[in-house]
Amino acid sequence: MNNQEHQTPHICFYGAGSMAEAIVRGLINRAVAEPQQIAMFNRSNAERLDYLAQTYNVQVGHSAEQKQSMLQRSPILVLAMKPKDAAEALKALGPILHEDQLVVSVIAGLSIPTMQALLGRKQPIARTMPNTSSSIGLGATGIAFSKEVHTDLQQKALSIFEAVGLVTIIAEEKMDILTGISGSGPAYIYYMMEAMITAGVEGGLMAEQARELTVQTVLGAAQMMLQTEEDPANLRKAITSPNGSTQAAIEVFAAAGFTETVKAAVRRCEERSKEMGAAIQESLS
Numbered sequence: 001m002n003n004q005e006h007q008t009p010h011i012c013f014y015g016a017g018s019m020a021e022a023i024v025r026g027l028i029n030r031a032v033a034e035p036q037q038i039a040m041f042n043r044s045n046a047e048r049l050d051y052l053a054q055t056y057n058v059q060v061g062h063s064a065e066q067k068q069s070m071l072q073r074s075p076i077l078v079l080a081m082k083p084k085d086a087a088e089a090l091k092a093l094g095p096i097l098h099e100d101q102l103v104v105s106v107i108a109g110l111s112i113p114t115m116q117a118l119l120g121r122k123q124p125i126a127r128t129m130p131n132t133s134s135s136i137g138l139g140a141t142g143i144a145f146s147k148e149v150h151t152d153l154q155q156k157a158l159s160i161f162e163a164v165g166l167v168t169i170i171a172e173e174k175m176d177i178l179t180g181i182s183g184s185g186p187a188y189i190y191y192m193m194e195a196m197i198t199a200g201v202e203g204g205l206m207a208e209q210a211r212e213l214t215v216q217t218v219l220g221a222a223q224m225m226l227q228t229e230e231d232p233a234n235l236r237k238a239i240t241s242p243n244g245s246t247q248a249a250i251e252v253f254a255a256a257g258f259t260e261t262v263k264a265a266v267r268r269c270e271e272r273s274k275e276m277g278a279a280i281q282e283s284l285s
């Protein structure tokens, strides 16, 4: 731990992987939190904690005592471990929490009732589904609250995710479909971009050109939707000249079942999120 270890953290990240880092980077870059107001720890990866302490100047906890102290002193705890590790963590957390500490989960599939059952108490809980674009302030987060989360705590939770992008309150039962759209969605776009870059290189572009052109194309398309508020189908049609090159490309996508494939992928993502939640719930019995 660094030399300011005794400062009371405002927010503690329980699990210090990609998603926790994305939120922390966003909070610090947007100056929403001082680095030393943020505490982070993981299961056992000291090298990773050293990297986080050096890169962001956040507090990190190595020993069991440091971790417990961070958990007990932070008014907000962000659960950011993988679903398979959540049951064990929540069971251990229950006895050491105070009733007014807000638990914010970013864990896919894990429901509020399951979290409360694992904690063994009716803790105030915000269940969220952010995405990694939070690290540059362009995240998209869905959030649902347990009924114990009063207005002040709701505001605190919202302010974390507002600081790192867009946040929208949704009914908890919609969280899995939201995971299929915005939680996992950046990966679908990257997948598309990987394929476009490969096709560009195979067609003779230099790798850097193919990358630059692909990135700018995706950025421009997203900004067009945002700024014009136009229906994407209309924006697509404006590019698609009758019998032109775009039409030829769209026909290849359509013949391969593009829309059905994307819908099936989103549905499978939703279903997988539910399966992961159900697996955690099983650990209650």
Ligand SMILES: NC(=O)C1=CN([C@@H]2O[C@H](COP(=O)(O)OP(=O)(O)OC[C@H]3O[C@@H](n4cnc5c(N)ncnc54)[C@H](O)[C@@H]3O)[C@@H](O)[C@H]2O)C=CC1
Pocket: 014, 015, 016, 017, 018, 019, 020, 041, 042, 043, 044, 045, 080, 081, 082, 083, 085, 088, 089, 106, 107, 108, 129, 130, 131, 132, 183, 184
């Ligand atoms: N990566 C993403 O794009 C998104 C991830 N999520 C959710 O965020 C959560 C974390 O995902 P990633 O950051 O990608 O995973 P990751 O594998 O990068 O990080 C998980 C972290 O949890 C720690 N951990 C595990 N068990 C622990 C324990 N008992 N005590 C303390 N630390 C423990 C690990 O050491 C590691 O630091 C998952 O539940 C996932 O569903 C949600 C939205 C997007």
Ligand SMILES: O=C(O)[C@@H]1CCC=N1
Pocket: 108, 179, 183, 184
């Ligand atoms: O792939 C996963 O399970 C997590 C949830 C949303 C994004 N990544």
